[in-house]
Amino acid sequence: MSVADNEYPKASNATLIGSSLTYIAGLFLLFAFAGPYWLESYPEMFSEFKHMGLWEYCFNRFRFPSYQFDKLFHGCHYIFSEEYYVIREWLLPGWLMIVQAFVTLALMLSLLAQIVLACVVVRWPLRTVLRYEWICVSFAFICVALSSSFLFLAVAIFGGNAYRRDWLLYPSFNVLSWSYAFAVIAFMIFGVAAVLLYFEAQKLYELRREAKNLVAQMQHSQPSNTLHQLHHQLQQQRAAGYI
Template identity: 45%
Template sequence: AYQNIRDWLLPGWFMFVQSMMTLALMFAFTALVLVSILLMRFLLRFEIIVLMVAFILEAITSIPLFLSVAVFGGMCFERSWLQNPIYNHLSWAYALAVVAFFFHTVAAMMLLGETLKARERRRRANNLIYNMQPRLMSGTTEPAARLYLFPADGTSV
């Protein structure tokens, strides 16, 4: 009996919306796990890479969300889908899907900004460590700090 009305209850566009929302859920959950790992301060050595992957996942999440919101919004009033189409209306779940699309897009932009800031922080930290190394005096192989702080003849400075 269900096989007879399956195409009527689940048209192709509705299955497309379901599959896009499922993909978006998987990508969003994976991005959430990565951001949680960074929040707990694990994998700080790979902070830039994890942030970039989380950005890519959030950006990919917003694409199927947009597609599903657009397709469902355009096709939900189709007269052949449900009985009494005059009583069909978009409810709070559709509004939450639109809000989710907006927030995932904003989250992707914020993760991109944080990735760029982390890259700059890493660059500055590496430069700071590099600049902390003692410099060689011209014409010698000894660092300048050792020559001035610890003279070879044992006399104090």
């Protein structure tokens, strides 16, 4: 086989499926990260709180009871904007900052895994990917598995604290919304992708080890006929990129 003639081994079906699931989960995660609908109020309740995301809160003429001045908070604003400066400590408790950190880490790791998997799928750079494919897939597996774990912790912490009475007023008027659901979907898809990438990494490692054993056998073989046969197999392994 000749690499110049594009006869090099393509990415396996498991790698393709795992990569596709990683990209799909990444889209769900991106929408959950940027979406302002992790929690929203029931429309029929006419609550002053409307909805919120990890980075944005929306109110309708909300008056914070502990603030000594008569100020109404209205509209949607970035959580670190000047508008929410006086109530930021209330809007952003410690557990919510932990959720923000976990989701941010999951997004960064998923983007890194997508870049590595894209290189593996398109075979670029060719010789590097063919020689170190099992390392690339293993690295992508670690990133995807960590993304799934971080997202699980994020949705568990947020779901367990979203109805605290020391946070938003009248928590019974609120409900978890679609941005939160997207985060849940993302962590489940990441989990499936991680399983596929794990088994694929194991398979690639075994192929790599067999290729090295083939080299050792060739070096210790004496009969010329056996030597020629092993040399032919070695050329096939090299063309496949496993050694």
